[in-house]
Amino acid sequence: MTFWLLLTVNSVTFGGLLFLLSAGFSLIFGLMRIPNLTHGSMFMVGAYLGTTFFSGALGFTLNFWLGAILTALEVAVLGALMERLLLRRLAGQQLAQVLVTLGVSFMVADLCLMAWGGDPISVETPPGLGGFIRIGTAAAPLYRLAIIGIAVVFAIALWLMLERTRLGAMIRAGVDDPQMARVVGIRVSQLFTIVFGLGAGLAGFAGVIGSPILSVYPGLDQDMLPLALVVVILGGTGSLLGSFVGSIIVGFIYNFGQALVPELAYFILFLPMVLVLVLRPQGLFGGQVL
Amino acid sequence: MSRKSTSRKVSRRAVLAGTAAGAAAALTRFSAPAIAQAEPFKLGLLTVKTGPLAQGGIQMEQGVLTFLKEKNYTMAGRKVDFISADTGGNPAGTKTKAQELVERDKVDVILGPLAAFELYAISDYIKEQKMPTLSLAAADNLTQRTPNPFLLRASATSSQAMHPMGHYAATELKYKRAFCIVEDFAFGYEQMGGFQASFTKDGGCVVNKLWPPLVTPDYTPYIAQISDCDVVCQGFAGSNPLRFMKQYAAAGLKYPVVTGETGGDDALLKSYGEEAIGLVSCCPYTLDLPIDGNQRFIDGMLKNYDTVPGQYAGLLYVNCQVVEAALKAAGDATDKEKFMTALKAVSLTDTPRGPLKFDHFGNVVGNFYIRRIGTEGAKYGLKLWNKTIKTYENVSQFWDWPEQEYLAHPVYSRDYPPLTKC
Numbered sequence: 105m106t107f108w109l110l111l112t113v114n115s116v117t118f119g120g121l122l123f124l125l126s127a128g129f130s131l132i133f134g135l136m137r138i139p140n141l142t143h144g145s146m147f148m149v150g151a152y153l154g155t156t157f158f159s160g161a162l163g164f165t166l167n168f169w170l171g172a173i174l175t176a177l178e179v180a181v182l183g184a185l186m187e188r189l190l191l192r193r194l195a196g197q198q199l200a201q202v203l204v205t206l207g208v209s210f211m212v213a214d215l216c217l218m219a220w221g222g223d224p225i226s227v228e229t230p231p232g233l234g235g236f237i238r239i240g241t242a243a244a245p246l247y248r249l250a251i252i253g254i255a256v257v258f259a260i261a262l263w264l265m266l267e268r269t270r271l272g273a274m275i276r277a278g279v280d281d282p283q284m285a286r287v288v289g290i291r292v293s294q295l296f297t298i299v300f301g302l303g304a305g306l307a308g309f310a311g312v313i314g315s316p317i318l319s320v321y322p323g324l325d326q327d328m329l330p331l332a333l334v335v336v337i338l339g340g341t342g343s344l345l346g347s348f349v350g351s352i353i354v355g356f357i358y359n360f361g362q363a364l365v366p367e368l369a370y371f372i373l374f375l376p377m378v379l380v381l382v383l384r385p386q387g388l389f390g391g392q393v394l
Numbered sequence: 395m396s397r398k399s400t401s402r403k404v405s406r407r408a409v410l411a412g413t414a415a416g417a418a419a420a421l422t423r424f425s426a427p428a429i430a431q432a433e434p435f436k437l438g439l440l441t442v443k444t445g446p447l448a449q450g451g452i453q454m455e456q457g458v459l460t461f462l463k464e465k466n467y468t469m470a471g472r473k474v475d476f477i478s479a480d481t482g483g484n485p486a487g488t489k490t491k492a493q494e495l496v497e498r499d500k501v502d503v504i505l506g507p508l509a510a511f512e513l514y515a516i517s518d519y520i521k522e523q524k525m526p527t528l529s530l531a532a533a534d535n536l537t538q539r540t541p542n543p544f545l546l547r548a549s550a551t552s553s554q555a556m557h558p559m560g561h562y563a564a565t566e567l568k569y570k571r572a573f574c575i576v577e578d579f580a581f582g583y584e585q586m587g588g589f590q591a592s593f594t595k596d597g598g599c600v601v602n603k604l605w606p607p608l609v610t611p612d613y614t615p616y617i618a619q620i621s622d623c624d625v626v627c628q629g630f631a632g633s634n635p636l637r638f639m640k641q642y643a644a645a646g647l648k649y650p651v652v653t654g655e656t657g658g659d660d661a662l663l664k665s666y667g668e669e670a671i672g673l674v675s676c677c678p679y680t681l682d683l684p685i686d687g688n689q690r691f692i693d694g695m696l697k698n699y700d701t702v703p704g705q706y707a708g709l710l711y712v713n714c715q716v717v718e719a720a721l722k723a724a725g726d727a728t729d730k731e732k733f734m735t736a737l738k739a740v741s742l743t744d745t746p747r748g749p750l751k752f753d754h755f756g757n758v759v760g761n762f763y764i765r766r767i768g769t770e771g772a773k774y775g776l777k778l779w780n781k782t783i784k785t786y787e788n789v790s791q792f793w794d795w796p797e798q799e800y801l802a803h804p805v806y807s808r809d810y811p812p813l814t815k816c
Contacts, residue, residue, distance in 0.1 A: 107618050110645065114614045214444050222449030224633030226640065226665045236646055243646030318611050319640060319665075321633035323446030327609050362606065363615040369607050 109239060111359050117248040119355025120255030121317075124310035125328060126335040126347045127262060128303025134279040134342015135299050138198050141205040142186065143307050144329030145212035150179045150308025151320040152216055155225045168230035168312075176309035183304020187297045195293070209325060217322050224321035247316060254313060258306070259348055266344060275299060279342040331358075334377050340387025349388060434473040435721065437462075437714075438501030440481050440491055440516075442508050447483040447632065450706040451508055453661060454530065457703065457710030458505060460694040469714075470721040481507055485515035492516040496523050502727040505713050507531055508706075510552070510580050513545075520544050524730040526737055528713040530706065534584045535805045537757035537791060544730070546737050546756040548716050549709040550678045550791075552581050553588025553806055555655045556629070557793035558762045558786040559676035560593035563652050566784070567674070569625040571601050571816055573649070575616060575638075576629035578605035585629035585654050587806020592793055593627075599816040605808065613638050617645045625649060631656035636665050643669035650674070658765060661704025663778045666767070670778060673767045679708035679747045680763040682771075682782045687744035692774070702774045708746045716740050749787075759790045 129143045156162060157171035166174065186208065194200040229247045236243040266272035277285040278295050286292050311324075318324065335354050339346025353376065361372030380387060439458055442451030455478055467474050477499045479491035488507050495501045496519075504520070504527045507513055513531035520527045521542050529536075529545055532552040536542050563569045572593055576582035582605065590600045601623045606616050617638075620626060626649045630638050635657040642651070651673050658675020666673075681692065681702065691711050695703040716737065721727060724736035741751040750760035765780035772779035792800040804810050 107621075110618045111615060114612070114618070118612055217444065217448055222452055223661065224449070224636045224665050226636055226667050228667070229644075245644045245646075247644075317641065317644070319633065319637050321446070321636075322448055323609075323633075324611075326446070327611050331611075358612075359615040361615075362610075363618055366604060366606065366616070369610075 107363075110244070111363055113244045113248060115356040115359040116352065117251050117355070118358060119352035120252045121310060121314050122331055122335050122354055123255045123348055123351035124258060124313060125307055126332040126339075126351055127258070127344060128299075128306040129332045130336045130339065130341055130343060130347040131275065131279075131299050132303045133336055135275065135282070136191075136201075136296055138191075138201045138205070139333065139336075140300070140303070141202065141329065142183075142209045142212065143303070143332055144325035144327075145209045146179050146183060146304045146307035147311040147314070147328050148216060148320070148325040149182065149212060150175050150311025151227075151315040151318075151324060152220050152225075152311075153178060153308070154312035154315055155220075155227055155320050158227065159225075172309055172312040175312050176305040179308025179311075180301040180305030182308075184297050184301030186304075187300035191296075191300070192293070209329075213322065213325055220320075222322055224319050226319050227315040229316045251313060251317075255351075259344070262344055271298070334373060337377050337387060338380050340390025343387065343389040346387055346389035434475040435469055435727065436475045436477065436499060436501040436503075437469075437717070438495035438499060438504045439476070439478045439710075440488060440495070440504060440506035440508075440512070441478060442483040443478075443480040445483045447508060449632065449661070451480075451483070453704060453706035454506060454508060454710045456695060456699050456701070457691075457707035458714055460691065460698055460707070461711045461714035463698060464690065464694050465718075469718040472721070477501060481512060483509065483512070485511050488512040488515050489519065492519055492525075496525055502526075503528065503717055503733075505530075505710060505717075517542050517545070524734075526727070526730060526734050528716065528737075530709055530713075532581055532584070534791070537753075537755040539801060539805060541755045543756075544734055546716070546734075546752065548712050548750060548752075548758050548760075549705075550655060550762075551757060552584030553591075554757075554789065554791050554793075555676040555678060555762055556585045556588035557592040558764065558789055559627070559652055559654060559674075560589040560591065560598070561596055561786075561793075562674075562676070562764050562784060563589075563625055563627070564593050564596035564598040567625070567650075567652075569598060569650075571599055571623040572625050572627050572652075573601050573620050573623035574603040574627045574629075575620070576603075576605065577608045577631065577634065579608055581631060582629055583808050584806040586627070587811060588793075589627050589629075589654075590811050591806070594811070594814075600813060601816055603813065608634075610634070611637075613641045614645055617642055617647060620647060620649070623649060626651045627653065628657055629654050633665075635659075636662060639666065639669045639673065652676075655679075655705055658767070658780060659704040659706075660702065660780055661706065663767070663776050663780065664702065666778055670767050671769070674764065674783075675767075675780065676762055676764050676786075677705055677780075678758070678760060678762055679705040679712075680765055680780060680782055681773075682765060682780055683746070683748055683763070685744065685748065687748075688746040691746040696774065702776060712742075712745045712747055712750070715742055715745050753790055755791075757791045759788055762786045762789045 132140045153175045154171050157166040190204055191201050233247040233250050235246050274290045278292050282292050335350040339350025362369045441454045481488040481491050508530055510531045510533040513529050513533055527545050529547055530549050534551045574586045576586050604616050653675045655677040660681045719740045720736040724733050727733040738752050738756050743749040748761040750758050763782050764784040765782050767778050
């Protein structure tokens, strides 16, 4: 019983973290039609920047949540700059853009190694969330439960943004049909920058939020990127609902798969992706933003 | 942060300077017909300075450079050219870099590589080239059932530290039922095989063994399966032990944990938090060893790199001492077979890991230290400290089995030794 409960809580938590990571990835994929291979790097950069704010290496120490928000803003700016300065020049050449993002991800990985060294960095759980809630004999860490809450808040906020705001309407139009969106006067290229920045910021934020669980180490980017890819392929590109459902599904498959059939850990994770690609290539919720 | 990055720059610059000096020396060699003795001794290092394995790889280079700086870039009276190559942590890169070191740079000896799969990739090549190689990689069989005559290992085989760990857990800590968890690769199988073999020999029993993939961001699904035991043995490497211990504590588990050389490495002390207190490990190198050879090494690391060393740096420093001793004994290293014999005959006492010698396979026979993490006695600005609680002396790769009996078994693997009913 304890076993199942722990796994279930953990699945939802991991799904929540994956949602924060992959929502932006999915929007970028849907709008710009490129898998942004720097997305894992944004996650890692966020995690590293977070540790810098918390460690006091800059001469001051920030509160965990304040640090997370500041990091998200910084990474968002980084993402927007990358879109403006690099990807913009290759507009329309999707293959070239993918290669550029891959190249940048290698560079970011080694820059992080130079700046922060190779030692893994452990991040303290934010104060007040270090304990457990005991459910019968099982212990559910408070922080993991908090992550679920954060993911839900972000899901609702993103949904409201896409559903109720002018910007959201433009993004939806862009995902739906970029040519048509241009024709009706939406500045799609500006949208690209905004969405790229937003996606990067979310990934950076996820990096900070994930760091107390995952710790921060070189290679974190390459560990997370495939998971984001699986989520997005499962849920469908450009779909918020898709990334939410996809994240939870992957969270469950990842946890239960590893616990029940550890020999097939990787296989189990990628099997649903293959099935979706064969049976429903657009993903479970592909083609619809919400 | 910035301090760290400067220290790396310095080290790179030092390497560059070293290579530049080497190039200059090579040029002057042609202009003036020098005597044989004056020719520099060429020391090659295969390490990993980029990617996820870089933490250990950078420490390896720092260990070598600390030795060279202490000796003013000489070994046995000869000037040393140091050539460091970054393999990128993959077998193909290792092969290329090994060829570069041997064929272009014409090194006299190779230190490294770091990982077992890297060593396997070049094992045949170094045999064919008769290139003396002092490896850090732990792959058991290369000094056992399929020995490579040009390999010397002053560190340990994968299972060498786990044998005493299993013995200590069974006899002194009095544990009966162990639950093993380690990465799903050869280093992991061999570690747990070693633990199981000696633990069961002394009356313990292994309840289950779990093999998470090398890349596992969240260990909780595995941790959830740990039950019905009185000790957990983890053998994680790199940054994985850090994450495992944290998630283990977060899941509320209270079984004591024991581990091997990578799980309790002193280099992790600055990253570990409260969750690691009480972790018992067995390691061929320990910061806590109060002998001159170790103090000299630690002071050098602190002075040159402002970093507290772990076993990767410590064991590479030891490798350099071994090379120097062999060079003194053999006179020079042009005859590779003679030099290899000299290397295997080396016996030292004042190394950072204490006394050591080699068996006829070229694997180390030396001290292994059982340590427990606590706050007491912490030095060098660390909050945690690995305190030595027992020293096993003259530990060979065969532990206390007779060599023939040990070699008659298959190499430790996922399925060997098999799990028995407890």
